[in-house]
């Protein structure tokens with residue numbers, strides 16, 4: 031069985047590894063010179079910067095990266111972050127989201143003594159744990175027909191989760207007496223980075239998974255380059271042929287055409303590209319379907335990024351700063367692990383800052399980066415700033431090929447019909463897809479979950495032959 035995978039982002043890397051685990055001969059085509067896509071890296075002088083994604087999550091036994099590492103028999107070297115994220119509220123309060131539940135409860139009680147936090151956060155933890163277990167047991171998510179949904183009925187213990195799909199996270203906060211302006215600032219901040227929308231728009235079940243994310247963030251040693259080097263080694267060990275700097279310009283069932291004009295045939299093709307890109311690279315009936323899906327799910331977000339290195343000594347690696355300004359609501363700061371010499375010489379750290387911007391809106395890169403940088407310097411003492419660079423949706427479009435620089439995938443919004451999700455199967459037996467526009471929810475964890483879902487479907491197709 032020959033499998034062609036297009037796009038070496040997290041989804042394509044996981045799909046290539048899983049296809050090789052199924053015993054297939056895999057060729058992975060990537061247009062860029064490095065692996066990773068939105069979770070890639072770049073080098074400037076002695077510094078290695080994360081280009082987009084910086085945090086790793088979902089490495090628990092029932093969670094997607096945990097399952098993938100278990101299948102590989104290896105894990106990359108990861109630094110557990112505690113606090114997972116530090117929130118700097120616009121009021122000046124600083125809240126640390128600790129890994130340990132009791133410490134997290136204490137922290138919330140210190141900042142919001144008038145509120146009863148425990149019932150809500152206990153529910154959030156329990157919904158998160160059950161949801162990952164459900165995704166592991168019920169292998170048909172994203173549901174694309176009723177028979178997929180019926181699989182849930184085989185596991186009645188998960189039926190108690192259904193009501194939480196029917197109410198928004200905002201509704202749940204109100205129910206638990208936590209509908210407080212300052213509280214909402216950091217809750218919406220977490221939801222925006224992990225579920226791509228704020229509390230009124232996110233079903234409370236998805237909200238619970240997103241709100242649990244800072245409880246277990248990890249930083250890869252060596253940054254995203256360290257993680258991608260790990261994956262590249264695993265791919266090569268499994269004889270996956272990696273074709274970098276080899277863009278694919280068109281695809282059909284069981285066939286791709288490279289930009290050079292060469293046609294490569296395989297038994298199956300797995301596309302790890304955003305749906306908006308796929309629509310432009312196909313033809314006939316498949317193209318019609320993909321175009322309809324693209325119109326139904328327009329991209330919302332782009333990213334503005336600021337990168338630099340400097341003399342710093344910050345031990346808490348991830349921060350979300352709330353400014354509540356019309357130009358910048360909040361921004362996310364990631365520091366490289368102190369003394370990680372794979373990324374920066376001693377005494378220096380690399381910094382990646384990102385903020386959401388409307389992908390198609392006019393972004394004044396200079397103005398936004400100046401606001402962010404000035405604010406950053408007040409909070410984090412830094413000297414000897416080096417290699418200051420900024421990125422916009424246009425940069426992401428150029429760097430990852432993503433249509434209009436849309437990032438963050440397609441969120442699972444409140445009120446969405448669970449059957450309206452995109453199927454990983456475009457044509458059974460020959461054409462499949464993964465990535466952050468297919469599996470709802472953004473992040474490496476979500477795209478690996480999508481690749482695992484497809485892997486289990488393909489295994490079940492194989493066993494039904």
Ligand SMILES: Cc1cc2nc3c(=O)[nH]c(=O)nc-3n(C[C@H](O)[C@H](O)[C@H](O)COP(=O)(O)OP(=O)(O)OC[C@H]3O[C@@H](n4cnc5c(N)ncnc54)[C@H](O)[C@@H]3O)c2cc1C
Nearest residue numbers: 037039040041061067068083084085278431465466473474
């Ligand atoms: C600023 C920012 C910060 C983020 N922070 C985090 C975070 O901290 N943690 C987290 O988990 N997630 C984070 N994310 C989200 C995460 O990076 C993405 O959801 C995930 O990496 C998407 O993976 P993917 O495989 O679906 O797509 P992509 O990463 O976009 O991969 C697609 C790949 O296909 C290649 N490609 C495109 N067109 C072609 C073609 N024609 N031929 C061949 N190859 C092609 C691209 O070069 C790319 O490598 C962040 C994203 C951004 C933008």
